[in-house]
Amino acid sequence: MPHGPPEVGVGPWEGPRPSGPGSEVYDEELLATGDRRNVVDRYRYWSMDAIVADLDTRRHGFHVAIENWQHDFNIGTIVRSANAFLAAEVHIVGNRRWNRRGAMVTDRYQHVRHHPTVAELHAHLAEIGVPLLGIDNLPGSAHLETMDLPERVCFLFGQEGPGLSEAAREACDGTFSIAQFGSTRSINASAAAAIAMHSWVRQHADLGGDEAWRG
Structure with a gap:
């Protein structure tokens, strides 16, 4: 094939089967x-x-939450990014069923929890001492690029287009926005989620070892 190997991964194990501790x-x-x-x-x-x-044994201190009122196709992609950045949990708010196609099966390795309402999500997070920060370019939102993110935090993202619901805005302990310089009003929800997670990684993750750079 002209653009990479014909198959992903590896074939059957060669040689004696692994044995002993581990x-x-x-x-x-x-x-x-x-x-x-x-x-x-x-x-x-x-x-x-x-x-x-x-x-x-290695999960990070941030959570990710997504409102799911319109069966948003971005949810699967957000779950995949949460797995890549090793989120503590992903929280689906609203409809229990969500479009898993974009997750590329990563939801099998990522803890996913459902909450019928944002208020119930907020109550759950309050019990474990995790503040809820929404992302939306609302008046008064803090600037992600210059803010100090809490080490334990949950990022909440709204639906593609309308953004955070009114109930979500009321439940959030604060909101932040991502700097934009073009003509569009907003960026894709899954892209915004990846930016937020990576911002947390830059501030809090251990980037000194090989663990951070494996592929």
Whole structure:
């Protein structure tokens, strides 16, 4: 193929099967048939449960929440970015069902919690000491580029187009906006979410080791 390898991942395990301490992470079926999943090389042949357990030892202090009133296709993409940046949890507010296509199966490795209303999301976060910050270019919003983000925080994103609902604006402990310089009123919701998560990573994540740069 002219644009990369013909297949993603690796084929069946070659040589003796892994044994001894640590071998419990491997999945026998994947060892036998190969691992073509969208996971980093470290997790090749690992079972899904083993991957989630390992991620749980390193998850970051930020959460991501998305309002889901219109079955927004951006939700799946936001979940995928939350997995990439290792969010503590993703919260779906509103309709329980959401479009998983953009998640590219990453929702299997990411904790996803449902809340019927924003008020219930806010109450849950208050119990665990996590403030709720909405993203919308509203009057009085703090500037993401110059603000100090809390180490424990939940970013709330509204639907593509209308932005945060009125109930969401009332429930938020604060709002922030992303600097824009062109003619469009707003940027794509999944792009805004990725920018917010990466801003948290730049301020709080450990970028000193190889863990941050694996692909």
